[in-house]
Amino acid sequence: MDCDELSMALPRYPNGPKADPMKPDYANPDFWDARFQDTEGLFDWYATYDELNDTFEEFCPIKSHCEDSLLVVGCGNSAFSAELHGAGYQHITSIDISNSAISKMKQLFDRPGMTWQVMDATAMTFDGDSFHLAVDKGTLDAMMSPGTNEFAGAMLEEVWRVLRPEGLLIVVSHSGKRLQLLKSHGTWQCLEIRKCRLSPQATFINMLRCKLPPGAPLKDALQQPQLLQEAAEEAKQALRRMAFLDAFRIFKARKQAQAGHIQEAEEEPPGEAGEAVSNGSNGSDPRRQPFCWIYVLRKVV
Numbered sequence: 001m002d003c004d005e006l007s008m009a010l011p012r013y014p015n016g017p018k019a020d021p022m023k024p025d026y027a028n029p030d031f032w033d034a035r036f037q038d039t040e041g042l043f044d045w046y047a048t049y050d051e052l053n054d055t056f057e058e059f060c061p062i063k064s065h066c067e068d069s070l071l072v073v074g075c076g077n078s079a080f081s082a083e084l085h086g087a088g089y090q091h092i093t094s095i096d097i098s099n100s101a102i103s104k105m106k107q108l109f110d111r112p113g114m115t116w117q118v119m120d121a122t123a124m125t126f127d128g129d130s131f132h133l134a135v136d137k138g139t140l141d142a143m144m145s146p147g148t149n150e151f152a153g154a155m156l157e158e159v160w161r162v163l164r165p166e167g168l169l170i171v172v173s174h175s176g177k178r179l180q181l182l183k184s185h186g187t188w189q190c191l192e193i194r195k196c197r198l199s200p201q202a203t204f205i206n207m208l209r210c211k212l213p214p215g216a217p218l219k220d221a222l223q224q225p226q227l228l229q230e231a232a233e234e235a236k237q238a239l240r241r242m243a244f245l246d247a248f249r250i251f252k253a254r255k256q257a258q259a260g261h262i263q264e265a266e267e268e269p270p271g272e273a274g275e276a277v278s279n280g281s282n283g284s285d286p287r288r289q290p291f292c293w294i295y296v297l298r299k300v301v
């Protein structure tokens with residue numbers, strides 16, 4: 001079966017909930033395919049390997065895990081898989097439901113040890129226990145956008161199935177309120193929940209989006225130099241703030257490690273800005289949040 005046939009055979013969620021017509025239809029595979037057809041180049045949601053590498057080094061250091069098999073779930077046109085490979089992980093399989101995304105990535109990164117496959121993350125064709133580590137950056141969030149957990153739950157169960165016992169799942173999300181969902185699909189031990197600064201590119205785009213009228217395309221900002229300048233200044237400030245908080249977190253983690261204190265995160269951090277992201281109820285614009293959340297989970301059997 002080639003990419004086109006497989007893509008045709010993939011489910012289009014015919015009976016899925018209808019998304020808000022004012023918002024991008026992130027849970028609809030057709031939305032993504034159309035988007036990747038029209039997009040050139042690479043784009044990473046939330047964060048790049050630069051922002052995430054300390055988490056990888058802490059939980060699956062390249063030195064001892066370079067031979068592990070990694071699964072990137074919903075890779076889109078992100079440089080992340082290639083960055084992981086460049087950093088030293090040698091076996092990386094990246095899947096996405098979008099045929100356009102996968103064929104572009106295959107052309108760009110046709111490297112030994114990197115495999116690209118069109119595949120629905122809610123119904124994977126891999127054997128059980130195939131991977132040591134799975135990474136999701138933004139795909140779980142996309143699946144939850146119509147306000148249901150149905151697809152996200154199916155994806156998590158699949159990830160759990162294809163991971164080896166003790167295998168790790170790293171989820172990068174805009175929300176600090178995902179633990180309950182994660183824990184209700186598969187048996188996981190939560191090793192860590194932490195904030196991570198957004199990449200400069202993602203921060204700048206978020207700031208631009210806040211300034212544009214709802215639904216306006218980003219390219220509208222190009223005709224407004226004042227707006228671009230304000231967004232750049234706000235992004236700079238947000239990045240400075242997050243760099244400071246990051247340095248503090250790393251310092252604290254080192255101190256805890258020196259004291260032999262291993263903390264298992266069982267509860268989600270209360271009252272954080274992640275709350276605003278999940279429900280927007282406190283009136284602040286969640287897109288101004290200059291960080292995302294990282295969850296590190298271990299498959300328990």
Ligand SMILES: C[S@@+](CC[C@H](N)C(=O)[O-])C[C@H]1O[C@@H](n2cnc3c(N)ncnc32)[C@H](O)[C@@H]1O
Nearest residue numbers: 032044045074075076078096097120121137138
């Ligand atoms: C928010 S984007 C994140 C892309 C990439 N992980 C990143 O960090 O830039 C969500 C991705 O999930 C993919 N996706 C959506 N539903 C999917 C599914 N059922 N199976 C596999 N991929 C899916 C989309 O095509 C898109 O590439």
